[in-house]
């Protein structure tokens with residue numbers, strides 16, 4: 001293996017110790033940071049994600065509430081739960097687990113969360129702040145990915161960064177964060193002509209597509225930082241990323257594993273965003 005492993009578990013363990021210290025400081029002041037997660041329906045992957053978020057909260061001493069709603073929940077019922085959490089002083093972060101069942105309007109639901117408690121960073125106000133370079137809540141997955149890139153120690157200024165995927169929750173905020181670090185950023189998507197010609201130029205390559213083994217070794221520049229956001233199940237039911245890890249690790253300079261990479265860091269950043277929200281709330285008390 002030529003690439004250095006960017007170990008999300010190791011980094012998270014270290015970061016969570018610091019988050020737990022911040023939680024303890026807040027508790028001394030009579031504030032216990034609280035995260036509420038709303039899960040609608042029975043999606044098995046979402047159930048695992050919600051359980052992992054609850055475990056993360058327990059690990060750092062945060063209060064956590066999981067509101068599990070049936071598949072046939074109406075938009076009005078969902079928004080009613082969000083409004084109640086907005087008004088609940090023991091809750092500093094609110095997260096609506098996506099995807100929602102098809103009959104529900106995700107954008108409308110996310111817009112109901114007060115921006116200060118939007119620890120996922122998906123509210124248009126927080127997305128707009130990121131776009132405008134203003135301080136706000138940054139979406140957890142790209143924030144975690146940036147922390148992993150930062151830990152390579154590579155000076156990003158002037159580097160070519162290529163993000164494959166343009167979703168609001170990963171691709172777009174990721175591109176903005178790389179731009180803030182003075183990378184020259186290219187965003188690729190399903191209509192990109194000659195994808196490999198772009199990815200081969202990348203000093204930093206972020207894959208957020210949702211297709212197993214999509215990024216192959218011949219698409220990667222030797223020595224590149226390769227960040228694999230994808231979470232997919234292969235034919236054997238094993239969780240794998242978007243990058244052909246075994247082959248790409250022989251070409252890349254740094255690579256994130258799946259599992260134990262960006263996914264782990266995403267939850268750590270959620271905990272960090274929640275403790276930050278609680279710190280802001282404590283200051284404004």
Ligand code: NDP
Nearest residue numbers: 141165166167170189190208209210229230231262263266
């Ligand atoms: P979306 O489905 O919203 O976006 C996928 C993106 O990939 C789209 O922009 C799409 O382009 C692009 N794409 C699809 N096919 C191709 C192709 N052939 N060539 C180039 N681009 C293509 O997914 P998300 O952004 O929500 O998630 C991406 C992956 O990351 C998934 O595997 C998801 O499970 C995972 N994920 C992991 C998280 C973590 O914590 N690690 C958190 C969130 C997501 P177009 O816009 O043109 O359709």
